[in-house]
Amino acid sequence: MEGYILEWLNLLGRWLHMITGIAWIGASFYFVWLDNHLLTPKDPADEARGVGGEVWSVHGGGFYHAQKYKVAPAKLPEPLHWFKWEAYTTWLSGMFLMVLMYWYGAEIYTIDPAVMALKKSTAVIIGMVTMAGGWIIYDLLCKSPLGRNDKRLGIVIALFVFVIAYLLCQVFSGRAAYIHFGAMLGTIMVANVFFIIIPGQTELVNATREGRVVDAVYGLRAKQRSVHNTYFTLPVLFVMISNHYAMTYGHEFNWLILIGITIAGALIRVYFVQHHFGRPSPITIVIAVFILLAIAAAIAPRSSGTSQAAEMTAAERFAQVKSVIDNRCNSCHAIVPTQPGFTAPPKGMIFETPQQIASQALLIHQQTVVTKAMPIGNLTQITEEERALVDKWYKDGANID
Numbered sequence: 001m002e003g004y005i006l007e008w009l010n011l012l013g014r015w016l017h018m019i020t021g022i023a024w025i026g027a028s029f030y031f032v033w034l035d036n037h038l039l040t041p042k043d044p045a046d047e048a049r050g051v052g053g054e055v056w057s058v059h060g061g062g063f064y065h066a067q068k069y070k071v072a073p074a075k076l077p078e079p080l081h082w083f084k085w086e087a088y089t090t091w092l093s094g095m096f097l098m099v100l101m102y103w104y105g106a107e108i109y110t111i112d113p114a115v116m117a118l119k120k121s122t123a124v125i126i127g128m129v130t131m132a133g134g135w136i137i138y139d140l141l142c143k144s145p146l147g148r149n150d151k152r153l154g155i156v157i158a159l160f161v162f163v164i165a166y167l168l169c170q171v172f173s174g175r176a177a178y179i180h181f182g183a184m185l186g187t188i189m190v191a192n193v194f195f196i197i198i199p200g201q202t203e204l205v206n207a208t209r210e211g212r213v214v215d216a217v218y219g220l221r222a223k224q225r226s227v228h229n230t231y232f233t234l235p236v237l238f239v240m241i242s243n244h245y246a247m248t249y250g251h252e253f254n255w256l257i258l259i260g261i262t263i264a265g266a267l268i269r270v271y272f273v274q275h276h277f278g279r280p281s282p283i284t285i286v287i288a289v290f291i292l293l294a295i296a297a298a299i300a301p302r303s304s305g306t307s308q309a310a311e312m313t314a315a316e317r318f319a320q321v322k323s324v325i326d327n328r329c330n331s332c333h334a335i336v337p338t339q340p341g342f343t344a345p346p347k348g349m350i351f352e353t354p355q356q357i358a359s360q361a362l363l364i365h366q367q368t369v370v371t372k373a374m375p376i377g378n379l380t381q382i383t384e385e386e387r388a389l390v391d392k393w394y395k396d397g398a399n400i401d
């Protein structure tokens with residue numbers, strides 16, 4: 001029953017995380033789009049009121065007219081809409097999922113003895129330190145003298161997060177390393193909203209209400225942090241879906257793949273940020289596509305060469321494959337799993353009879369040999385020889401008799 005309840009908490013948490021994440025990133029993309037499409041107002045009266053740009057659009061059966069003020073309207077309008085709860089709820093629901101799956105379920109998802117045989121408590125502490133420490137160091141970097149030079153700051157932050165990506169992949173299962181990396185960036189993004197961007201807006205609103213000049217430092221700081229958030233967005237979104245792609249996190253150079261995809265994601269956003277300053281050059285998109293293609297080519301599966309199992313008959317080989325699957329897979333993939341924490345076969349996949357194995361041969365091969373995603377976290381400690389056996393069996397036609 002406990003496993004079943006956890007499954008529901010997981011479903012609801014993920015659903016909420018997606019909905020709030022779409023609301024947050026959707027709104028932020030929309031405002032970037034607005035900024036990029038502002039035109040000088042047609043009506044001179046608007047300009048006289050301090051309007052710097054306007055956009056007309058049509059959506060959902062109505063016309064919309066958005067105007068952006070150069071600084072602020074003469075009088076504070078009521079009601080004034082803020083956008084912040086989307087970010088906070090995305091973080092809260094994300095942390096809920098993190099605690100539920102990767103900390104509470106650390107033995108299954110986070111600890112991979114082949115990477116490092118961590119104790120559960122150690123794994124959880126590393127996770128927490130990554131979340132809090134990531135923000136603290138990032139924030140100190142921004143506030144240090146380095147923060148006055150956007151380019152130099154950007155390079156140092158990039159190097160810092162790449163080091164974290166590398167280190168996480170040395171202690172956690174690939175899947176958990178990716179998620180912790182993304183969650184650290186996500187935490188930095190939300191903390192930027194909470195500690196920097198929203199206080200900046202509060203100052204803007206207060207100054208407008210009190211009719212005084214806005215302290216420019218707030219605006220500049222908020223701007224710097226929102227640009228960072230923009231660059232973090234696509235890498236974080238990649239990490240959110242990465243657990244479906246074991247070919248990335250399951251690779252021996254998973255940290256390099258993570259860094260490569262992070263760079264590609266940030267470069268794609270560079271193109272949109274440049275939009276703001278006139279003509280963007282597609283060169284950054286071209287480089288991003290090149291990086292992704294290079295990664296795809298580099299991690300393409302290769303045939304594993306010779307195997308000592310070559311001399312066996314098909315029936316002997318299948319008997320061996322069946323025993324590998326019984327030993328390494330079926331503690332989970334059985335009608336009644338024996339693995340603690342599993343109450344039903346994951347994804348409904350059962351490999352107890354030769355027929356079940358034959359009908360899922362493609363997926364078994366893919367998950368065991370190509371991506372090495374299974375056994376999950378290598379909890380059952382499959383060996384490379386056993387993977388090679390599955391590979392040979394599959395390539396010779398996946399016979400079961």
Ligand code: HEC
Pocket residue numbers: 243244325328329330331332333339346347349363364365367368374375376379380382
């Ligand atoms: C400790 C439990 C456990 C063991 C052992 C295990 N699996 Fe899995 N398996 C899972 C879980 C959990 C999922 C669902 C993963 C997810 O949601 O991404 C899964 C999913 C799968 C899938 C479906 C993948 C997809 O994305 O459709 C296949 C195929 C699979 N496992 C094959 C295997 C094979 C083959 C073995 C043995 C070599 C194995 N598993 C061992 C837990 C396990």
